[in-house]
Amino acid sequence: MTKDxxxxxxxxxxxxxxxxxxxxxxxxxxxxxxxxxxxxEELYQKVKREYDGIGQATVYRTLKLLADSGLAKAVExxxxxxxxxxxxxxxxxxxxxxxxxxxxVEVVDPSIERLQEEVARRHGFKLTAHKLYLYGICPDCQKxxxxxx
Amino acid sequence: MTKDxxxxxxxxxxxxxxxxxxxxxxxxxxxxxxxxxxxxEELYQKVKREYDGIGQATVYRTLKLLADSGLAKAVExxxxxxxxxxxxxxxxxxxxxxxxxxxxVEVVDPSIERLQEEVARRHGFKLTAHKLYLYGICPDCQKxxxxxx
DNA sequence: CTCTCTGCAAAGGGTTTGCAGCCGA
DNA sequence: TCGGCTGCAAACCCTTTGCAGAGAG
Numbered sequence: 001m002t003k004d005x006x007x008x009x010x011x012x013x014x015x016x017x018x019x020x021x022x023x024x025x026x027x028x029x030x031x032x033x034x035x036x037x038x039x040x041e042e043l044y045q046k047v048k049r050e051y052d053g054i055g056q057a058t059v060y061r062t063l064k065l066l067a068d069s070g071l072a073k074a075v076e077x078x079x080x081x082x083x084x085x086x087x088x089x090x091x092x093x094x095x096x097x098x099x100x101x102x103x104x105v106e107v108v109d110p111s112i113e114r115l116q117e118e119v120a121r122r123h124g125f126k127l128t129a130h131k132l133y134l135y136g137i138c139p140d141c142q143k144x145x146x147x148x149x
Numbered sequence: 150m151t152k153d154x155x156x157x158x159x160x161x162x163x164x165x166x167x168x169x170x171x172x173x174x175x176x177x178x179x180x181x182x183x184x185x186x187x188x189x190e191e192l193y194q195k196v197k198r199e200y201d202g203i204g205q206a207t208v209y210r211t212l213k214l215l216a217d218s219g220l221a222k223a224v225e226x227x228x229x230x231x232x233x234x235x236x237x238x239x240x241x242x243x244x245x246x247x248x249x250x251x252x253x254v255e256v257v258d259p260s261i262e263r264l265q266e267e268v269a270r271r272h273g274f275k276l277t278a279h280k281l282y283l284y285g286i287c288p289d290c291q292k293x294x295x296x297x298x
Numbered sequence: 299c300t301c302t303c304t305g306c307a308a309a310g311g312g313t314t315t316g317c318a319g320c321c322g323a
Numbered sequence: 324t325c326g327g328c329t330g331c332a333a334a335c336c337c338t339t340t341g342c343a344g345a346g347a348g
Binding site: 166167168170172173202203204205206207210229 | 301302303304305306307313
């Protein structure tokens, strides 16, 4: 069975001979309570509400740590800022992003995954990771666009 | 039949009521003579060699223009800098990047393309673009890794 | 002549880093 | 105690912008 994320992080910290601090605990909690894809800045703002005095840099550093520990994953939507999503207990997925309203849907298609492996193999590469971002217009925005003007 | 890129750019310039300047001409030439995926900085350095006095900003602005005109395409490999590749006369392709040596292979797989369309449709999205980056270890680096310690 | 373009340098946005003191293990 | 951690602010990197003069159409 899988350990809860706090334990997982604590173990990571111990294994790397790092230290568990109130800041790290708090950042992890807030991060896990988030739904979507947070930027460091967003997380910093939320943590700061109940933990005044915390620094931006600590949030940046901790998010990197979370990514290293396997609890978080960095994703780029192309808006300039790096975002992080919860990796823990989630299955792999890709992103379908509306160019109009910015809404983003997590999608997964095993056939695509399989084909990616195959393409890599065909070129002699051993696949370690991939990023797939699909950009389009979501149903709502399509309706709005056709409804008027 | 297809027009040569210079004509295509000239027409784009005219259509948008912009102006053709020596700088833009030179940047386009150097850009077209490049093979891979240049950053603005790299292009700036090369253009500067024979066109002293040209400014960084002009290169940035011109690359945007080239992307608008359909001659160039922006790609991000996740190394912080935006890169541009020649779009003119090239078929669509995705990128297979070696995490070890950074080499990058352009790949294309129609089945993947088709499946992407389908995933989007399944969610009611009208697909406008996509980015697919595959990360792995290239054959050479695999050999090096297994060859010695 | 007009309106866009240019080079410069400064500003901007996101992220990283150096440092002195702090504090978990 | 010891070495990692923190907040701060400055530094960084890439990119954009404001401006006054230059030059294409």
